[in-house]
Amino acid sequence: MLSTFLDALTLQAGYNAALVAVGATLLGVAGGCAGCFLFLRKRTLVSDAVAHATLPGVCIAFILMVFLGGDGRNLVGLLIGSAATAGLGLLTVDWITRKTRLSEDAAIGAVLSVFFGLGVVLLTVIQTLSHGKQAGLEGFLLGSTAGMLFQDAVIIAVGGAVSTAIILVLRRPMTLVAFDPEYAGATGVPVRFIDIAMMSVVMMVTVVGLKLVGLILIVSSLIIPSVSARFWTDRSDRLLVIAAATGGLAGYLGTAVSATAPNLPTGPIIVLVNFAFFSISMLLSPKRGVLAAFLRHRKFQVDVHLHQGLTSLARGEAIREPLTRKMMRSAGYIREDLVATGKGRAAAAKTVLDEARWAKARQIIQDEAIFASYDGLTPIEAVLTRDQIRDIDAALGAPAPLVSPAGG
Amino acid sequence: MGAEFVQLSLTPILIGILAAIACAIPGNFLLLRKQALIGDAISHVVLPGIVAAFLVTGTISTWPMMLGAAGAAVVAVVMIEAIRRLGRIETGAAMGVTFTTLFAAGVLLLEQTDTSSVHLDVEHALYGNLESLIWLSATGWTSLWDPAALADLPPELTRMAVTTLVIALLTVVFWRALKISTFDEGYANSIGIPVKTIGFALVIVSAVAAVAAFDAVGSIIVIAMFICPPATARLMTNRLEHQILWSIFFGAGSAVAGYVLAGYGPLWLGSSNAVSAAGMIATVSGLVLGVACLYAPARSRVTAAGH
Amino acid sequence: MTTNTLPALELAASDGHTGDMNRDTGLAASALAVRGLTVSYGTKPAVFSIDATVPKASMTAIVGPNGAGKSTFLKAVLGIIPRLSGAAYVDGKPLETMRRAIAYVPQRASVDWDFPTRVRDVVTMGQFRSLGLLGFIRPAHRKKTLECLERVGMADFADRQIGQLSGGQQQRVFLARALAQDAGLYLLDEPFAGVDAATEKAIIDVLKGLKAEGKTVVCVHHDLATVSDYFDHVLMLNIRKIAEGPVTTTFTGPMLQETYGGRLATTHIDQLKLD
Ligand SMILES: Nc1ncnc2c1ncn2[C@@H]1O[C@H](COP(=O)(O)OP(=O)(O)OP(=O)(O)O)[C@@H](O)[C@H]1O
Numbered sequence A: 001m002l003s004t005f006l007d008a009l010t011l012q013a014g015y016n017a018a019l020v021a022v023g024a025t026l027l028g029v030a031g032g033c034a035g036c037f038l039f040l041r042k043r044t045l046v047s048d049a050v051a052h053a054t055l056p057g058v059c060i061a062f063i064l065m066v067f068l069g070g071d072g073r074n075l076v077g078l079l080i081g082s083a084a085t086a087g088l089g090l091l092t093v094d095w096i097t098r099k100t101r102l103s104e105d106a107a108i109g110a111v112l113s114v115f116f117g118l119g120v121v122l123l124t125v126i127q128t129l130s131h132g133k134q135a136g137l138e139g140f141l142l143g144s145t146a147g148m149l150f151q152d153a154v155i156i157a158v159g160g161a162v163s164t165a166i167i168l169v170l171r172r173p174m175t176l177v178a179f180d181p182e183y184a185g186a187t188g189v190p191v192r193f194i195d196i197a198m199m200s201v202v203m204m205v206t207v208v209g210l211k212l213v214g215l216i217l218i219v220s221s222l223i224i225p226s227v228s229a230r231f232w233t234d235r236s237d238r239l240l241v242i243a244a245a246t247g248g249l250a251g252y253l254g255t256a257v258s259a260t261a262p263n264l265p266t267g268p269i270i271v272l273v274n275f276a277f278f279s280i281s282m283l284l285s286p287k288r289g290v291l292a293a294f295l296r297h298r299k300f301q302v303d304v305h306l307h308q309g310l311t312s313l314a315r316g317e318a319i320r321e322p323l324t325r326k327m328m329r330s331a332g333y334i335r336e337d338l339v340a341t342g343k344g345r346a347a348a349a350k351t352v353l354d355e356a357r358w359a360k361a362r363q364i365i366q367d368e369a370i371f372a373s374y375d376g377l378t379p380i381e382a383v384l385t386r387d388q389i390r391d392i393d394a395a396l397g398a399p400a401p402l403v404s405p406a407g408g
Numbered sequence B: 001m002g003a004e005f006v007q008l009s010l011t012p013i014l015i016g017i018l019a020a021i022a023c024a025i026p027g028n029f030l031l032l033r034k035q036a037l038i039g040d041a042i043s044h045v046v047l048p049g050i051v052a053a054f055l056v057t058g059t060i061s062t063w064p065m066m067l068g069a070a071g072a073a074v075v076a077v078v079m080i081e082a083i084r085r086l087g088r089i090e091t092g093a094a095m096g097v098t099f100t101t102l103f104a105a106g107v108l109l110l111e112q113t114d115t116s117s118v119h120l121d122v123e124h125a126l127y128g129n130l131e132s133l134i135w136l137s138a139t140g141w142t143s144l145w146d147p148a149a150l151a152d153l154p155p156e157l158t159r160m161a162v163t164t165l166v167i168a169l170l171t172v173v174f175w176r177a178l179k180i181s182t183f184d185e186g187y188a189n190s191i192g193i194p195v196k197t198i199g200f201a202l203v204i205v206s207a208v209a210a211v212a213a214f215d216a217v218g219s220i221i222v223i224a225m226f227i228c229p230p231a232t233a234r235l236m237t238n239r240l241e242h243q244i245l246w247s248i249f250f251g252a253g254s255a256v257a258g259y260v261l262a263g264y265g266p267l268w269l270g271s272s273n274a275v276s277a278a279g280m281i282a283t284v285s286g287l288v289l290g291v292a293c294l295y296a297p298a299r300s301r302v303t304a305a306g307h
Numbered sequence C: 001m002t003t004n005t006l007p008a009l010e011l012a013a014s015d016g017h018t019g020d021m022n023r024d025t026g027l028a029a030s031a032l033a034v035r036g037l038t039v040s041y042g043t044k045p046a047v048f049s050i051d052a053t054v055p056k057a058s059m060t061a062i063v064g065p066n067g068a069g070k071s072t073f074l075k076a077v078l079g080i081i082p083r084l085s086g087a088a089y090v091d092g093k094p095l096e097t098m099r100r101a102i103a104y105v106p107q108r109a110s111v112d113w114d115f116p117t118r119v120r121d122v123v124t125m126g127q128f129r130s131l132g133l134l135g136f137i138r139p140a141h142r143k144k145t146l147e148c149l150e151r152v153g154m155a156d157f158a159d160r161q162i163g164q165l166s167g168g169q170q171q172r173v174f175l176a177r178a179l180a181q182d183a184g185l186y187l188l189d190e191p192f193a194g195v196d197a198a199t200e201k202a203i204i205d206v207l208k209g210l211k212a213e214g215k216t217v218v219c220v221h222h223d224l225a226t227v228s229d230y231f232d233h234v235l236m237l238n239i240r241k242i243a244e245g246p247v248t249t250t251f252t253g254p255m256l257q258e259t260y261g262g263r264l265a266t267t268h269i270d271q272l273k274l275d
């Protein structure tokens, strides 16, 4: 098992398998990039409509080829058919959104389900045409690389390469358009053309990925990598690189894993590898990760409640909130019976002093950046210089009134 | 059109109508809340639910399957919310991540089982098998008064009827709260309506509708039921009350027309084999929506000042 | 560390204070009291540690620059978004138990005006509390709806689709919905944003009428030039509370400078002709 996995990883599990692995990797890269643009434009699920809309095209192509005396299973023919209805689906989504009051999500759902429904109707037609003989179109629903011909593998590899190349060439204008279409238009970027190119790549990834991943799952290659990448960066150029990398890696690892055993279909494995990357990103990313965010939030909450409690102490008011009381107790600022400890009184005095200094600082220091980044809890010494604080204390004057300038 | 109709077509048509209505009613609110694709996400996870239920119970029977599907729907909804809130990811992307992953897990599990009957059931779950829900012991319209024949009605019909009734009742009871919280969530919150609970309940009700309907019409085609009739209805009127009624009309109408077209259409064209009824129902509902997009009275956005 | 370099800033009342609930006398005497309110999206506070007291039967303006957290403040007070700390009290009782007494008018842009409903239905939403989930709409309710529309001058529009209203008309409909609640405390988020002079006059007349009936009105307000004319009380916010109090003594040049920072030119403040 491990040796087959290593063989697959090092592209030594046969010519076909190697081509498929290369194709899956390139598709992953292209899908990651194209998906980023969709994600940035908040149109992720358009890809879902495109994917489901390929089914009637596959069926129609099959029927046509059979009628023309062909085999019906020619991959090029089927892909052309799928691209045709996928494009039609895309145009329909666009048309519904522009011409009617329905929102894009409704248009996506309608196109997705209706095209798929039509596809199912055509599938039953094909079943009667081929008289029980399996048409082999099921593979397009869930994807299957089993029994793939050399020619099919070449198509996947070429498709992956072409879509990656388009992305590479157009990445700058695409980023501009994804980020702010109006601004991009104003600076002379042909927005419409770029949009079309972007959707063409989405379609190409979808269509070529059909055989590999299946039409229900291909959208994951477009969606998940960019979402994973989002946890690691706020910058669109890096988003693109990270999404391409995770998408490509998932394609590569996915095909390798699925090569190790007969009942490990490629498509689901690629999706699950992608999801593994996503989970790791969502949980552990230091910036937007759930764990980090939880810890930060927790600390912030404690700080806020302590600040609150100390302010109340200083004013001689009751601490009403149970949570505040609890935190004040565990910080040692108040005793079990809510009476302030010495430590609590000192901290309260410091809090009031800081408040007064900040209030004065806002009046005499003209640097807005300082206040823009101020979270209300940082000690003043951590933000202002000693000299500035001396000035503030001087301005506060001694003896300064202890009431906050709010007068409340 | 007598005995044969009652025996072979009456129950599938009724089930189709009920499924369409059960999905269309919550679909209206999902549409207005810009959550139309929740139906999409829920329907996709029906498959992993069924497979998981099979792996746990080892049998293919209705109730475990339904429970499995419902469980998967709840998992999906919770996962979407978690990704959306905790990860601060936009809803569409969160849904995409969730349903593709769960679906992939389902397919993988399915490949690990070798029972061909499970595969068959999965196919049914995807495409539906409305045509097979016939009423064998019916002998004609008089069977409608015959307790013995009635006892033999397909259980799917009873299930779908109960589901639809419950959904309709819930909608009536919570109508006002649903309407206010759909229109203006912040305001609803300020007058003490539990908007979060209502939102979650709506999604759960949709999941129940999807699960009850999937073995009749197939899980992907259920999406058409959630979206097309309400969308068509929205283009017909500017009042929510009327919109709901229109959506019921369009849902039921598509179900009847789709079933008839699927069963008899090919005959008219000289072929002897029927085509997928569920697929045809979805297609018809889509065509109706298409016509509404072109001609319906309230199809275009009103452009008023302040927009 | 420069702590405790100013002896004068010794804690004023340093003999230990126990949690005496009655100490905060402002609470019961006020229409709305907010204590220690902090809200954050992520870990940067949008509103930090705010205490505010709105006197009964007052017209209070909440002013502050864009992004100061004014809308956030209102929403957190109402419990629409979660608070990190703090609580709100209406007539001295926790706000959660007093929802019947509060009418909220959200920012106009916060809803989808394409929603399929009529003006009349929106105003009827204001009577949810008295109608309940299933109560039938009786003639009395209809009459009330029309009366409220009448008060804001929108009676002729009762059967209009809401998407066909202008911005000012939408604002009036929202106000009518609040009126239908028969509340004692009105919280409005920018009721004058993007409305013309006539609508502004109509709205302020209604609000002044409410005050005359002894009700309390709180508005998020952007137009500094009209603060002194419309309001008697002011709360100045910029993430933290900068000041609160009667307009005549609180709404002053230095306070404005502090609230708006460098964003408000001195000449602009001079034009406001403050005392
Ligand atoms: N849902 C949200 N998620 C994250 N940040 C938010 C959210 N809503 C508001 N903020 C941020 O909180 C801060 C306060 O916003 P808020 O809307 O309360 O300001 P405001 O005073 O009402 O401004 P304006 O005058 O523009 O209406 C802003 O910096 C804003 O970016």
Ligand SMILES: [Mg+2]
Pocket: C070, C071, C072, C107
């Ligand atoms: Mg605001």
